[in-house]
Amino acid sequence: MIFKKLKNRYNVIILTYILVFVVILFRLATIMIVQGEEYREQAENRIIKTIPLPAARGEIRDRYGRLLAGNRPSFTVQIMKNEVIDEKINEVSLKLINILEKNEDKYNDEFPIIFSEEGEYVFTYDLEIQNWKERNDLLKAGTAQEAFEMLRRRYGIEETDPGEVQQQLIRAMGTVPITISRQPFQFIEEMRKEQWLQSYNITDKELSAYEAFQIVRNNVYKIPEEYSDVEARKIMVVRELLRKQGYLQYQPVRIAQDLSEASVTEIEEKIMSLPGVNIAVEPVRYYPEDQRAAHVLGNLGKISQQNEIDKYVRELGYLPSDIIGKTGIEHSFEETLKGQDGSQRVVVDSRGRLIKVLEIEDPIPGDGVYLTLDANLQRVAEETLEEVLKTLQAGGTYEGRWGTDRLVSRWGPLDNATSGSVVVTDIKTGEVLAMANYPAYDPNLFATGISSADWNSLMPENERDPLAPRPLTNIATSTAIQPGSTFKMIVGLAGIEQGLSPNYRILDRGFIQVGGHSFGNWLWNQSRRTMGYQGLHEAIADSNNYYFYSVANGYDYGSGRYLPIKMNTDILTKYTKMFGLNDRTGIEIQVPRERSGGVPSIENKTRTIKAMLRRHLERQMKLDDLDDTKVEATEEVLKETIEQIVSWAEENPSRGEVYRRMVDLGIKEDRANIYTDICKYSYFTQARWSVADTMNFAIGQGEHSYTPLQMANYMAILANGGYRYNLSLVRKTQSYDGESITEFPPELVERIELKDYKNLDEVNYGMYLVNKTGSARSYFRDFPIDVAGKTGTAQRSGKIPPVDEIQYLKQHLRAWGVSEAAVEHKMAQLMEENKDNPRYEDESFVMREAIKALNPRANLDQFKRDYDNYAWYTGFAPYDDPQIAISVLIFQGGSGGYGAPIFREIVAEYMGLNTVVEQDGIMIENRLTP
Template identity: 75%
Template sequence: MIFKKLKDRYNIITLIFIILLIVIVFRLATIMIVEGEQYREEAENRIFKTLPLPAPRGEIRDRYGRLIAGNRPSFTVQIMKSEVVDEKINEVALNIIEILEKNEDRYHDDFPIIFTEEGEFAFTYDLDLQDWKERNDLLEIDNAKEAFEILRRRYNIEETDPVEVQQQFIKIPNLSVPISILHWKFTDEMRKEQWLQSYNIQDLEVTAKGAFEIIRNRIYRIPEEYSDIEARKISVVREQLRKQGYLQYQPARIAQDISQASVTAIEENLLDLPGVNIAIEPIRYYPEGKMAAHILGYLGKISQQDEIDRYIKELNYLPSDIIGKTGVEHKFEETLKGDDGSQGVIVDSFGRLIRVLERQDPIPGDTLYLTIDANLQRVAEETLKDVLETLQVGGTYETRWGTNVLLNRGVPMVNATSGSVVVTDVKTGEVLALANYPAYDPNLFATGISMTDWQSLIPENERDPLAPRPLLNIATNTAIQPGSTFKMIVGLAGLEQGLSPNYRILDRGFIQVGGHSFGNWLWNQSRRTMGYQGLHQAIADSNNFYFYSVANGYDYGIGRSLPIRMNMDILTDYTKMFGLNDRTGIEIDIPRERSGGVPSIENKTRTVKAMLRNHLNRQMTINDLDETIVDPTPELLTEIIEEIVSWAEENPARSVIYNKMVDLGVKEEKAGIYTDIAKYSYFNQARWSVADTMNFSIGQGEHSYTSLQMANYMAILANGGYRYDLSLVRKTQSYDGKNVVEYPPELVERIGLKDYNNLDEINYGMNLTTVAGSAAATFRRFPIDVAGKTGSAQREGKIPPVDEVEYLKRYLRQFGVTETAVEEKTSKLMEENKDNPRYQDEGYAMREAIRSLNPRVNLDQFKDDYNAYAWFTGFAPYEDPQIAISVLIFQGGSGGFGAPIFREIVAEYMGLNIGNNEENFAIESRLAR
């Protein structure tokens, strides 16, 4: 019967189905009941993770491929928010921070509420703003627009449109103006408001303590068992997780470049640290330390709103990514960044790797090849440092190429603490070295700089603009008068107008122009003269008298006109030919590179107006306004001052100025005083005069050029009149070498000279400078013939003390006043002028108090004078120019002190410092280029 049924096809199918079902049920029962515990344990102990693989940042190498910025492996602490249960997050966060702190490892701390030394809560935004105000003497100013206006006037900015003013602020070295002109708020205030709103805290006036309690109790719900200090540590980690936003699948970086001790401690406690991972990531490394720091720039966290908009929102950077902030690291950020990869893995509950599922390798950033020669850069930096240190003590600087006693008239230059050197290839415009002293180590910024390290880079005396500033790129951002290094342009203009280089002018020591005496430097120093001199000897001996005469088209030696036509338009045109009114085109710090400052009547008028504005802002108060005519307010006073300043171009008669002031509301007795100040001290100085041409001819006055511009000027003299854009970058190359982008030299123009042979006459004078002129002693033993020029630029004023109030109190007796009287008068002035921001500066108010008690006192008499800037510029070799060099020393006194630096750089470039067996070959190779 059964067999008959099996012959039925339908019954066979049914039987097979029953058998299969029994097998499946049996197998399921085995898996779920017999082996269920084993599989459950395996499932719980296996976790799938997608780990990011950060791309190595592109390397930076010199022109010969030497590494100057690379990467090294480092340990990074990561935490994956999606893998940490809420009840464990506080414990995990606190454990991580305490492990790191125990081993003195730094971690990312972006939580903006901290405890002060007094144990009080404080917003970092408020502290940063307070610090900025203190550094800029704006402590009592709460209104951002008012602070903006004070800075505009302080820095003599003629423009009044906020956008234009902001652009001028950018050009000022070491000045940051954290003010939004769109909202007229301090940016730190706006950042604090945005941060509070991100936590849905609508009370923007909440205290730091109040905000902390809201976040602790309502947002993060941190139990009371944790102290406030522990709660803040927890908040630091949770802030990093919160910043990830919707990217919860991406781990947040808690700390980078941690020690082996922290790695070990975390690995040992991984069971109690769910979601925590130790990853090996590349970190930026600068093997040469400080070398080329201002070229390379430094890195930093994405922090400013424009950076957030650009990198996070537009380019999809992670909030924890490090970006280039300055230098080529910033300029080529997107080229150097690379593309991150990822790796899918399975790990057990202890975080141990079980299996790699998939991997997308990161693509390293492109390699950046610079134009600099690392060896030449190193020599430039070391020589600059050595010469400065020798100059400060008045010692002897000696190498195999010469001996120099660095004393200025027997006195050491103790304030010669900063300087720069620029070396360029005259045939391409490539920068071979760009050195500043002092410098900084960009390794400090690789993972975010600590507050201690940051403070070490701040000048001790921030009130002194010439105090050593390690972060300042002097070569690009400091524009000053060129002194006598400018004389070659005046000489060339004379030659181009038809003056013979052999035309000799008799040096009579000085030239009297009205009430001013313009003397040759030798006359000023020892009442001697240089006799008859032509162009070549005038350059070699830096004869002021000769160039005064050429610039004015008048032979002051014999009292008659020179046989050429000369005027300021001609001199200005030739100055601009050499790029001294333009940016150099260099790739770094383009927004902040100072463009030229060729003197002009417009520039002079602008300067005079700015000086008058500052004078009136210091002197005029609302008490000078007539209450019967106007309602005295600080705003009205500002409007009146601006109106008076605007009369500079017109320069009305004295009576007209007086009547206008009275009509504006200035008291009659005060109007007379301010009229004389405006008319005779400022308006009359706003027009161009013979005296201005005198100063122009020797590189003083309103000239303002950077070391880069001066090096390019020397290159144009040397290469036959070809003007190149300066460049620091030769090429970029992908990691696999397949994609190469070249940056070839860019010729701007060949300057329009009537006779290019005139350059030879100028260059011969520069060569004579190093053979028989002002720099001959430095090059006496030097085997390479060079062309150079010394120069010094006067720096007016006194060096401000670190603390003005302390300085004034120290000399009260010498000022002829008593401490009690000064204190009473200072308090009274501050109270009476509480609407005037200047009087809220105790130092300013105290100065005014002492002046009111003793009007004839000289309050700055005990301050040190600034010494002159020292320049040495030129090119080498003389017969076949290859490199141009500019050397600048702050407060160096004499341009000759820069000559040893020039000499040692040429020696290195020409191969004179290598072994004797290779010496001849190296020199021949250089000369054969």
């Protein structure tokens, strides 16, 4: 009967369902009754977590694979935002920060209200502005606009266009934390403060730090009163980081990196009372050679600027707590070096202990970047540069492997020779083999976020001095100055390209008189001697100014007749630009932006003269100079009047016309008479190109300005037959597994257009003689390799500003015959009379004006030291088979020859002269015989 029923399909289906149901009931009974306690414990005590696995940053290596930037493992403490119980967040945050502080571990503190030593509540934004003002003697500047104007006057910047002024200030100071994109100008920290307040819906920008603190504490985070404000701030440090994470609940928030063993142990011991907290192992950037190639490698930092947030967080999906490249290769190749983070799904118990790994998605390390640098050559360049600078400062003897050199000027030790740069390039590819700057810094300081103390240690001791040592400044890319005599080869080449024989000899008569100016050969200026008849080769070797004055003007001043060639400024400018001296070099590191230098021109000169005139009139013209019967005597009218006068510079009207126009503008007749002579004869007549300008052009002075990178490239073009390459620091990038390689081949820009490329040989022979019979012969007397080089001394006018201008002035009041009481009284009077003039917000400016009013004959800068000259040494080696080009620049180095020992030691290293070899069982240096 049963079997008959089973033959019925319907009954079979019913029986099947019954059996399945019974099995399910049995399994449920087993789970709920027999194993219920075990599963209940797992459900309560085991948690599935997704732990991020940060990718290692790609390594940076030199051309031979030697490590320059790598990674090391470190402990990181994180909070998983989606695992934090709301009612526990305050307790967890406070416990965690207390542990870190007890063990002196740095943590990410981005909450911008702190307590001063006096217990006051202070915005970190305001503190940054205040500290910057103090360092730069700008405490009298109430606003960013006033600070900007005070700096413009202090550094003698004649331009008034804010963008150009800002660029010049950046070149002089390194950084200027003022944005000119808003009117009125704002400190960048002011903008950040506004953005932070707005993020909490606080619209009152005038709130005190205390008021803002209480609003965030009580209204936003609702931190109970049982916590003190000090404790509340620690809580808000963590909650600020969690808040910035936004909607990314599943992503961990990094609280601190590179933890000490003590902190890791204590956190692990207390993990049950720290829900959501996790210890992870993450790679941290490290630089095994410390300061080596710091300006090439660059540094890291937190994502902080709005443009960084927009690009990296919103566009590329970075975490807000990620560290990114800020400068150098670390910045330029950030996306290449970054890598792809992985993750690990694990089961942990209630104590946070690992039970089981469910799934791992391995991180993918970033691609490696292989530089063109030779680490050994870089080391020699850096060490030799530092040693020579310190020898110059002491006025002693430099003992190199390939020569002993007495580095003492006629005026004694060059104690301000504290900065310099060296660039070495491969002339056949444009690859940069070494780029050294001194002083430098240790990029390890930035690996997990630099502390305030470390940051301040990298600031110049005298912010007011543009040549004060600045460790963060890449001199090679960002400092453009006159090349001095190293420019003369271009003038000589232009001359022989126009048809002048290199053997044409010009008689040096010592000096050339042009109007009221005397342009002397350096030997005449130094000892009233002359060099006699010289052709191109001897003129380069001995750096004969007289010869190049003549060639540049197309006139033989020695014989009083025209040279048999056509020569003018346009021709000189054309050849200068051929060598890339008006262009950027193409180098990959563009933060800070590479300077392009500048070739002198009538347009640039006119713009400079107009800016100088504007500044002079702004300083001298007052409302009392305006005839109030003709015009309204207001600051706005005065400003418009000055602009009108400045606009006449290019036209250069006659004296009578200038006077008539000034009277028509409403300037009192007696004052118009004075200003007419000033404008006409001191400025308008200078706003055109003159023979004197060509004289300065010829010897690399005046308005020339080129970087060490540009100068090295110029040397390479001379040496390689006229081929101009873009300079490069990167050879290739390569994936961690070596399967993907991107090459960066040399980029040939052009072969410069010359009438006869053999003319390059003529100027190069002159450079060869520099080290044989000329100005640098003593440095290469025993050197076994023939090289081509050129010394250059570029004038740096002006006085070195003291750290504290007011203290300096007070110190010398007696010498100027005035008393402090009289000066203070006069200052008060001037400030009252000019209370609407922002220039009188600057106390040092007012004090100078007061002293001059009391004693018009006082020379207020007489006790300040003069700047020493820049020293250049440039060239290539070997002479007979050129391979590398080198430029050496020393700030306040006195004489160009002082860069020659650095050049020599670099050539020795490149050519393998320092290689140690075994001979007859003895290790000896591979020295070539002369």
